[in-house]
Amino acid sequence: MEENWMELEAEELLQEMLTLLHEKKIGKLREMLTTLNAVDIAQALSEVSETELPLLFRILPKELAAETFIEMDNDSQEFLISAFSDKELKEVLDEIYVDDAVDLIEEMPATVVKRILRHTNPEMRKDINQLLKYPKDSAGSMMTTEYVDLKKNMTVAECFARIRRTGVDKETIYTCYVTDRDRRLIGLVSVKELLLADEEQVIEDIMETNITYVGTLEDREDVARMFDRYDFLAIPVVDGEDRLVGIVTVDDAIDVLQEETTEDIAKMAAVVPTEESYLKTTVWTHARNRFFWLLFLMLSATVTGGIIQKYEDAFVAIPILVAFVPMLMGTAGNCSSQSSTMIIRGLALEEIKFKDFLKVLWKEVRIALLVGVILALVNGVRLLLMYSNNAEVLAQVSMFQLIVVSGLSLIGIVVLAKSIGCILPMLAKKCKLDPALMAAPLLSTILDTCSVLIFFSIAMAIIGI
Amino acid sequence: MEENWMELEAEELLQEMLTLLHEKKIGKLREMLTTLNAVDIAQALSEVSETELPLLFRILPKELAAETFIEMDNDSQEFLISAFSDKELKEVLDEIYVDDAVDLIEEMPATVVKRILRHTNPEMRKDINQLLKYPKDSAGSMMTTEYVDLKKNMTVAECFARIRRTGVDKETIYTCYVTDRDRRLIGLVSVKELLLADEEQVIEDIMETNITYVGTLEDREDVARMFDRYDFLAIPVVDGEDRLVGIVTVDDAIDVLQEETTEDIAKMAAVVPTEESYLKTTVWTHARNRFFWLLFLMLSATVTGGIIQKYEDAFVAIPILVAFVPMLMGTAGNCSSQSSTMIIRGLALEEIKFKDFLKVLWKEVRIALLVGVILALVNGVRLLLMYSNNAEVLAQVSMFQLIVVSGLSLIGIVVLAKSIGCILPMLAKKCKLDPALMAAPLLSTILDTCSVLIFFSIAMAIIGI
Numbered sequence: 001m002e003e004n005w006m007e008l009e010a011e012e013l014l015q016e017m018l019t020l021l022h023e024k025k026i027g028k029l030r031e032m033l034t035t036l037n038a039v040d041i042a043q044a045l046s047e048v049s050e051t052e053l054p055l056l057f058r059i060l061p062k063e064l065a066a067e068t069f070i071e072m073d074n075d076s077q078e079f080l081i082s083a084f085s086d087k088e089l090k091e092v093l094d095e096i097y098v099d100d101a102v103d104l105i106e107e108m109p110a111t112v113v114k115r116i117l118r119h120t121n122p123e124m125r126k127d128i129n130q131l132l133k134y135p136k137d138s139a140g141s142m143m144t145t146e147y148v149d150l151k152k153n154m155t156v157a158e159c160f161a162r163i164r165r166t167g168v169d170k171e172t173i174y175t176c177y178v179t180d181r182d183r184r185l186i187g188l189v190s191v192k193e194l195l196l197a198d199e200e201q202v203i204e205d206i207m208e209t210n211i212t213y214v215g216t217l218e219d220r221e222d223v224a225r226m227f228d229r230y231d232f233l234a235i236p237v238v239d240g241e242d243r244l245v246g247i248v249t250v251d252d253a254i255d256v257l258q259e260e261t262t263e264d265i266a267k268m269a270a271v272v273p274t275e276e277s278y279l280k281t282t283v284w285t286h287a288r289n290r291f292f293w294l295l296f297l298m299l300s301a302t303v304t305g306g307i308i309q310k311y312e313d314a315f316v317a318i319p320i321l322v323a324f325v326p327m328l329m330g331t332a333g334n335c336s337s338q339s340s341t342m343i344i345r346g347l348a349l350e351e352i353k354f355k356d357f358l359k360v361l362w363k364e365v366r367i368a369l370l371v372g373v374i375l376a377l378v379n380g381v382r383l384l385l386m387y388s389n390n391a392e393v394l395a396q397v398s399m400f401q402l403i404v405v406s407g408l409s410l411i412g413i414v415v416l417a418k419s420i421g422c423i424l425p426m427l428a429k430k431c432k433l434d435p436a437l438m439a440a441p442l443l444s445t446i447l448d449t450c451s452v453l454i455f456f457s458i459a460m461a462i463i464g465i
Numbered sequence: 466m467e468e469n470w471m472e473l474e475a476e477e478l479l480q481e482m483l484t485l486l487h488e489k490k491i492g493k494l495r496e497m498l499t500t501l502n503a504v505d506i507a508q509a510l511s512e513v514s515e516t517e518l519p520l521l522f523r524i525l526p527k528e529l530a531a532e533t534f535i536e537m538d539n540d541s542q543e544f545l546i547s548a549f550s551d552k553e554l555k556e557v558l559d560e561i562y563v564d565d566a567v568d569l570i571e572e573m574p575a576t577v578v579k580r581i582l583r584h585t586n587p588e589m590r591k592d593i594n595q596l597l598k599y600p601k602d603s604a605g606s607m608m609t610t611e612y613v614d615l616k617k618n619m620t621v622a623e624c625f626a627r628i629r630r631t632g633v634d635k636e637t638i639y640t641c642y643v644t645d646r647d648r649r650l651i652g653l654v655s656v657k658e659l660l661l662a663d664e665e666q667v668i669e670d671i672m673e674t675n676i677t678y679v680g681t682l683e684d685r686e687d688v689a690r691m692f693d694r695y696d697f698l699a700i701p702v703v704d705g706e707d708r709l710v711g712i713v714t715v716d717d718a719i720d721v722l723q724e725e726t727t728e729d730i731a732k733m734a735a736v737v738p739t740e741e742s743y744l745k746t747t748v749w750t751h752a753r754n755r756f757f758w759l760l761f762l763m764l765s766a767t768v769t770g771g772i773i774q775k776y777e778d779a780f781v782a783i784p785i786l787v788a789f790v791p792m793l794m795g796t797a798g799n800c801s802s803q804s805s806t807m808i809i810r811g812l813a814l815e816e817i818k819f820k821d822f823l824k825v826l827w828k829e830v831r832i833a834l835l836v837g838v839i840l841a842l843v844n845g846v847r848l849l850l851m852y853s854n855n856a857e858v859l860a861q862v863s864m865f866q867l868i869v870v871s872g873l874s875l876i877g878i879v880v881l882a883k884s885i886g887c888i889l890p891m892l893a894k895k896c897k898l899d900p901a902l903m904a905a906p907l908l909s910t911i912l913d914t915c916s917v918l919i920f921f922s923i924a925m926a927i928i929g930i
Contacts, residue, residue: 035675039694164660173657174639191656192638195628210500228723229504231716233698250715251696254722258693261726262810268730269806269905270799277816278807283828287835290803294796298840301795302847305788312784319777322787323770326794326913330766331759333798334735334906338755341734342743345727351742363748370752375763382767440734440905441799448791 014044021056030059038064042071054083066095073280074107081112090119097171098124099144099252102131131246139223140216142256143237143246148176152186152204156197163191172249175234178207185213185236185244213238216245221260225350227253264348268341268439270297297445304329304448311456314465318396321459324406325452331375331410332417332451333444339364339421340443344435347425354430364418372414376407397463405462409455416454417447479509486521495524503529507536519548531560538745539572546577555584562636563589564609564717567596596711604688605681607721608702608711613641617651617669621662628656637714640699643672650678650701650709678703681710686725690815692718729813733806733904735762762910769794769913776921779930783861786924789871790917796840796875797882797916798909804829804886805908809900812890819895829883837879841872862928870927874920881919882912 013036020029033041041060045053045068057080060068069077069092081089093101093116101120105113105128117125127145134140148170150159159176167173176194178187187207197206213236214223226235227250235253237246263273270293274281281289308315308325315321343360346352352360380403387393387402424438459465478501485494498506506525510518510533522545525533534542534557546554558566558581566585570578570593582590592610599605613635615624624641632638641659643652652672662671678701679688691700692715700718702711728738735758739746746754773780773790780786808825811817817825845868852858852867886908890900924930 037677037695160660167657168661173660191660192632195625195638195656196633212502228719230502231719233715250698250719254693254696254715254719257719257722258814262814265730265733265806265810269802271803271807277814278811279817279821279824279828283831283835286828286832290800290832291836291839294799294803294836294840295843297799298792298796298844299847301792302788304791304795308791309785309788312787315787316781316784319781320774322777322780323767323774325790326769326773326917327763327766329791329794330769330910330913331763333909334759334762335755337734337906338736338759341730342736345730346743349723349727349742352744356744359744363744363751366748367752367755370748371756371759374756375759378760379763382764441802444798444909445795448795452791 010040010043013040014047017044017056018048018052021052026059029056030061033060034064038067039071041068042076046073046076050079054080058088062091063095066092070096070100070104077104078108078112081108081115086119089115093120093124097144097146098127098131099142099171101128102141105132134216137220138216139214139218139220139237139248140246142220142223142252143216143248144171145246146170147234147236147244147247148173149244150176150178150189150203152178152180152202152207154203155199156194156201156203156206157199159189159194159203172234172247175247177236177244177247178203179244182241183243185211185238185242187211188236211236214248215240220256223248224253224256224260228257261348264344264434264436267434267436268344270294270439270441293441297441300445301448304445304452307449307452307456311452311460314456314460317465318459318463320393320396320402321456324409324455327379328406328409328413328451328455329444329448332413332447333440335368335371335414335417336421336443336447337440339367339418340425340439343422343425344439347429347435352426354426357426360422360426361419364422365415368415368418369411371418372411375414376410379403379410380407401463405455405459408462409451409458412454412458413447413451416450417443420446475505475508478505479512482509482521483513483517486517491524494521495526498525499529503532504536506533507541511538511541515544519545523553527556528560531557535561535565535569542569543573543577546573546580551584554580558585558589562609562611563592563596564607564636566593567606570597599681602685603681604679604683604685604702604713605711607685607688607717608681608713609636610711611635612699612701612709612712613638614709615641615643615654615668617643617645617667617672619668620664621659621666621668621671622664624654624659624668637699637712640712642701642709642712643668644709647706648708650676650703650707652676653701676701679713680705685721688713689718689721689725693722726813729809729899729901732899732901733809735759735904735906758906762906765910766913769910769917772914772917772921776917776925779921779925782930783924783928785858785861785867786921789874789920792844793871793874793878793916793920794909794913797878797912798905800833800836800879800882801886801908801912802905804832804883805890805904808887808890809904812894812900817891819891822891825887825891826884829887830880833880833883834876836883837876840879841875844868844875845872866928870920870924873927874916874923877919877923878912878916881915882908885911885915 016032017029020032045056048056053076057065069080101124105116108116120128131141146169148163148167150162163173174191176189177185178189180186187209188211189203189207193206212226212230216237216239223235226232232250234247234249236244237248239245266273272289274285274289343352383402383406388399421443424443425435428435428438481497482494485497510521513521518541522530534545566589570581573581585593596606611634613628613632615627628638639656641654642650643654645651652674653676654668654672658671677691677695681702681704688700691697697715699712699714701709702713704710731738737754739750739754808817848867848871853864889903889908893900893903
């Protein structure tokens with residue numbers, strides 16, 4: 001329901017906008033646009049032609065224009081900047097937050113960046129240059145420098161005066177930060193507490209001094225996860241000398257959580273992650289991001305082929321054996337994928353830690369035994385139903401041998417698959433590798449080899465070929 | 466680094482707490498606990514024994530105790546409630562928000578629920594009963610009824626007076642909702658706007674009237690995604706007659722986003738999702754959640770076995786053919802898993818919609834051709850290197866046939882795998898099924914069968930067995 005609504009909205013919206021534009025009903029168009037959210041306008045604008053884009057954009061009121069600009073895709077942003085007059089560019093840049101300006105600059109080509117920096121005011125340029133110095137995935141790179149800072153000897157009334165004076169440009173005013181003379185963070189106070197406090201009270205007496213904060217170099221994924229864990233609206237970022245340099249807000253944390261999960265999911269499917277969305281990524285880039293894993297896994301799979309070849313005499317004598325291979329390899333892959341996926345997600349959410357290694361392994365072994373034995377029994381019944389009257393097969397091997405060989409193989413393979421499926425991601429975590437790489441594609445390739453080895457070894461031993 | 470810090474913290478914390486408790490340094494212990502975040506205290510308490518748990522819990526100041534209680538796992542909560550006196554239970558319940566109370570009640574056994582309801586005040590009991598009526602995954606079930614409501618003829622000063630009077634118990638005060646006489650939502654105003662406005666201004670003149678809101682029955686995943694899209698701190702929930710009945714806050718939205726992603730990831734690995742964390746889930750439950758998919762896929766895989774059997778004459782005559790099967794099946798599985806994963810995630814993030822069907826399919830076909838042809842070439846080189854001096858193999862089949870058969874099979878299989886990998890999730894979405902079910906395990910089972918069929922058909926045609 002919601003999906004249809006969103007889809008219809010976006011298309012109807014666009015149609016309506018273009019109709020009003022072509023009929024030159026600019027007043028009505030502006031009225032319509034101001035009722036909309038910047039994200040929705042940006043989405044609609046991403047579909048219009050290059051001649052209509054600047055026309056429509058110029059109709060937006062200043063603040064909404066800047067908000068919409070920030071939500072647009074990089075190509076549209078670059079095109080719009082080239083279409084802007086210097087005055088227009090300056091107007092947009094004056095309205096956007098420093099962290100959004102940094103994101104923009106990181107995506108634009110060098111000539112555009114120069115033009116952007118030329119039209120930002122000196123103070124903002126200084127902040128932008130500072131933020132650009134932090135590593136790409138750090139807290140420093142995702143923070144904004146626009147927060148409200150207070151001094152500990154201010155009264156509540158003075159704080160409100162300061163918020164009223166400086167708050168309009170701040171990304172959030174709901175958490176205010178108390179710093180000392182050296183800009184060191186010494187406390188924080190929420191607007192809620194300020195509102196509920198007496199006007200005469202001094203900040204020092206009501207501020208919270210047990211502060212959770214992060215360093216500028218902290219990994220942005222860890223920062224984002226703190227929002228999930230502690231339900232913050234913002235978190236302060238300090239430099240090496242505990243001086244407050246910025247804040248990270250919850251909206252950016254949500255974006256990072258979603259992006260990091262998307263990256264993990266791509267890695268788990270043996271795809272090199274990109275930042276662009278699926279549709280925006282070219283065929284070449286998609287192919288490149290997928291090719292190397294496919295090649296590596298294809299070549300690894302020939303090992304399994306080689307092992308099967310080694311047992312040529314066995315399956316030429318008893319061809320029915322080959323029929324078991326897809327089932328065993330498939331079950332091995334599915335079992336390992338189940339375990340590794342649960343473990344990788346648990347590690348990402350920090351529900352599982354390396355110290356739980358033995359606990360997890362013991363759990364997986366028990367699950368595997370339970371599942372493996374039942375699968376073996378069901379498979380035994382299937383064999384009885386399918387082959388007990390099949391003279392051709394029974395001439396090759398007895399029903400008892402068939403059931404025992406495939407049953408034992410199944411149990412062995414399931415236990416191995418689930419063990420490897422939990423061991424590899426946890427070891428990867430311990431070795432500071434990304435656990436998401438130890439997922440289904442790699443594991444099933446490893447387990448294909450193991451399955452064939454286990455199956456033919458058991459078959460040779462029991463049937464005695 | 467951060468992980469170690471968190472791990473050490475939790476364990477050191479616990480140690481420190483227990484030492485202080487056993488030395489009866491209660492004052493110091495309370496001092497230490499009040500510097501901590503409720504989430505961290507709850508985690509530490511989840512490790513202590515049942516005799517120590519109530520002792521430690523009773524040391525917490527009232528408000529922190531309630532916050533900590535809400536963060537604990539269900540077993541500890543149930544145990545603590547049984548250990549509480551009526552007075553203690555009432556104190557905790559008085560401090561918690563309605564939506565947290567509802568979450569608690571949904572997890573507790575009936576006798577505990579009765580005791581909880583007996584000790585909540587009548588107004589809260591009414592709210593709880595109301596919220597319990599909404600379906601489990603609806604906006605109604607995740608909202609809270611504690612918000613600030615204003616009337617349109619109030620001045621800014623009157624609004625602040627109202628916030629000061631009623632705000633202390635509200636989950637958020639930063640967005641205030643303006644309702645008419647029939648409780649219908651007619652506007653909203655942020656505390657930031659109130660602070661920046663003149664004290665004498667009337668709310669009607671400054672409130673935002675273009676409001677994004679949701680209905681009580683809206684799917685909670687869609688609601689959560691609106692926070693991701695629009696960067697809200699809270700979103701109002703209205704009933705069938707547009708009356709404001711509650712709000713959803715961003716912290717709950719983050720939880721839902723994370724939970725829904727975890728569910729999707731589990732489904733993509735052919736595991737039935739649970740709400741409990743990995744370590745809290747019993748071996749039986751894990752086994753049950755994994756078994757049926759494994760059984761279904763194992764039995765489906767026997768179809769592939771059956772098809773191989775059909776080509777018994779072919780591979781008994783040319784045993785080298787069997788050696789290609791793992792490579793072809795593996796590549797098919799990996800290709801389909803890459804495509805389906807990217808599509809499923811794109812659909813979940815609403816970056817891809819059903820109307821993009823043909824665009825996506827055409828993209829995947831081109832990616833597949835590109836990747837397939839290069840893989841076929843690499844594979845050809847590998848065959849030349851491995852078998853050009855292998856008389857046994859060359860007695861069965863010519864090098865040219867080997868390269869052409871495996872190359873054509875590879876290309877065909879890759880194109881099929883990537884096509885099915887994008888078609889099935891998109892069709893599932895269209896049919897209101899969960900696209901996450903159309904992931905690697907199911908697809909690779911389907912593609913195993915297709916791979917074997919394609920490979921042996923091409924082999925029969927070209928080698929002419």
